[in-house]
Amino acid sequence: MPTHRLSKSRFLAGLQCHKRLYLEIHSPELATPPTPDRRAIMDMGTDVGVLAREFFPGGVLVEETHRQIPAALTRTAELIADPNVKAIFEGALVWQGILVRVDVIERLDAVRWRLIEVKATSKVKATHLDDLAIQSAVLEGAGLVVDGCYLMHLNTQYVFLGGTLNLEEMFAIDNMTEDVQARRVLVQPQLEEMWRVLTEPDPPMIPPDGHCHQPYECPFWNHCTKEKSRRWVFYLPGSSKLQKVLMREGVETMDEIPPHIQLSDIQQHVKDNVEWISPLLRARLQSVRYPVHHLDFETFMPAIPIFAYTRPYRPMPFQWSNHIEYEDGTVVHHQYLCTDGRDPREELAQHLLESLGETGSICVYSEYERFLLFALGDVLPQFKSALSKVVRRLWDLLSVIQQHYYHPDFQGSFSIKSVLPALVPDLAYNDLSIQNGAVAAVMYQKMVFSEADLMERAQIAQALEEYCGRDTLAMVELRRVLMERVGGLYL
Ligand code: SF4
The missing domain is CATH 3.90.320 (Lambda Exonuclease; Chain A)
Structure with a gap:
């Protein structure tokens, strides 16, 4: 009953x-x-x-x-x-x-x-x-x-x-x-x-694990995991199957993982919990060509399409930032932000191509920029060929770090939000009013589609520019700090 x-x-x-x-x-x-x-x-x-x-x-x-x-x-x-x-x-x-x-x-x-x-x-x-x-x-x-x-x-x-x-x-x-x-x-x-x-007088004793995130993120996750160590085995990156097996066997922290357990390279670095530098890191860092552009897009994904030639949930870029580092160490910043509700794609692509020019590597953090550049080329035939050339210049800092470097403060995550504070603590994100891409998307929609007044719109635009600019400046600094780790001096 x-x-x-x-x-x-x-x-x-x-x-x-x-x-x-x-x-x-x-x-x-x-x-x-x-x-x-x-x-x-x-x-x-x-x-x-x-x-x-x-x-x-x-x-x-x-x-x-x-x-x-x-x-x-x-x-x-x-x-x-x-x-x-x-x-x-x-x-x-x-x-x-x-x-x-x-x-x-x-x-x-x-x-x-x-x-x-x-x-x-x-x-x-x-x-x-x-x-x-x-x-x-x-x-x-x-x-x-x-x-x-x-x-x-x-x-x-x-x-x-x-x-x-x-x-x-x-x-x-x-x-x-x-x-x-x-x-x-x-x-x-x-x-x-x-x-x-x-x-019952008390809640059931159910330990937190993968079920807390499926089919919904449970709002009690922070409460249920507040006693867990930073080294809790659930935080080991990679297959959740392995985590489940380890937890079932009573392994509580990564330090307790028995030596016979087969781990991927990344999992092994996380378990070892010490800084690791691959002998190939220096060569990989030196493979960039100057001027080095550092590019990041911000996007939003409307469930109901707003602009022509889009689908539900199609990522729509509305902003980019490009920090350009010249061989003499000079850094110049370019950016674009659409501040009204029109289709931003053509103007965004045109300014981007001007900013990127024809030479130099384009440092990005993940494959997302590649996907967005191809998607822009599909709907903007006048820029398709130029955008394809841009794609050929991409240089992915994320994959370089994943394959060639580990720092214990990453705590198993290679997200730039984890990597930056570990390597460049003075340049973390916690001083910004927008601290991640999901919030940037929310704020952009508030700025262009809601009843926000002029003052609020200006504040949001500034916060978006600071956030996206931080992402690309972060890449400049990460490359610099990593180069110092392998002996400094660009050759
Ligand atoms: S976090 Fe939520 S789903 Fe997970 S054990 Fe706690 S209450 Fe259950």
Whole structure:
């Protein structure tokens, strides 16, 4: 029997981890609040849900919010009883104390309904089936005849050609009825187990591991891992299979990994936990040609395409920074930032080509810039040949470091956000108001698509320029410090 009121999201949290469900109900203050980029992802999901309603003409939205649940339940019941209502959006229903707000319930005839869950994802995931299973259980428990369960999601192959979005092509609707039926039989025992756990005086003893990140990032991760050492074996980079085996065998830290365990080169460096310099590092660093450009893009990935010839979630560059180091040590900075809501690609590419010129290596940190340059060439035929030449000059500092250098302060991560503070502590990111690319994307969208006033826009533009500029200055300094590590002096 129900001991606590649940919701669809709490049911899904309980399927991920009973401890998570317990903490959400009894100690929600222990959760880490969502970051701005996480909130932006949630907002994007809401926008997709709103757009999906256009698919169902004659549908009516239950406008009462989560703070007005009794009113929302009453309104939903009225709409169900009205045969003229073709579909209900955000309908509120309850069964056994479980409340769901359903994206779309579509009326098929006098008694039968279709349940449609809208997701801003590109494909169906296992958790979506559980999501539909609990909703269909509640709908049927509340007296509706559910004739089919569908998942409506984005088709990432859809290319927006400009003008009006073609929703028929942009959305895919998959019939998941059979898969959901298979899960439905599990719902009651799953609920009973959750209700039992919730009556316990303490949360269940569930150790943190890979399950905390799938299918969702658990907000209690910081709480559950606060006692863990920096050398916890879970932080070993690479295959999560190996971590699982080690944890199952009671290995708690990397220092306890038995010698017979086969590790990759990178894992071995992380385990050894001492600085390591490959004999080839110097030659690799000297393979650059001057002037050395240091290039970084910032991008955002709208779920709903905004500009012509883009697809859902297509990365859209809006900014670049280029620090140019000449052979005599002089460093010059060029940058571009689109500060309004127009398609930035043509102007961005034109200025970039001017900045990069025709000579010198282009130092980047990862393969992402290569992908973006090719993507720009695909939509800008006038620059395709020049952008291809740029790609041939790329020189990836990340792969040089991964293959030829390790510092214990990397703590297993080769992200520039880990590498820079380890090697150039004076130039870390913690003095910046934007400290990672995900937040940069959120702030850019706020600057160009929201109601931000002029002052706020100017502040965001400055913060974006500081952040992207830091990424490229970081590469200049990393190359310099690494060169010092191998004996200094560029030849
Ligand atoms: S961090 Fe992991 S163990 Fe802790 S509550 Fe979340 S899912 Fe459960």
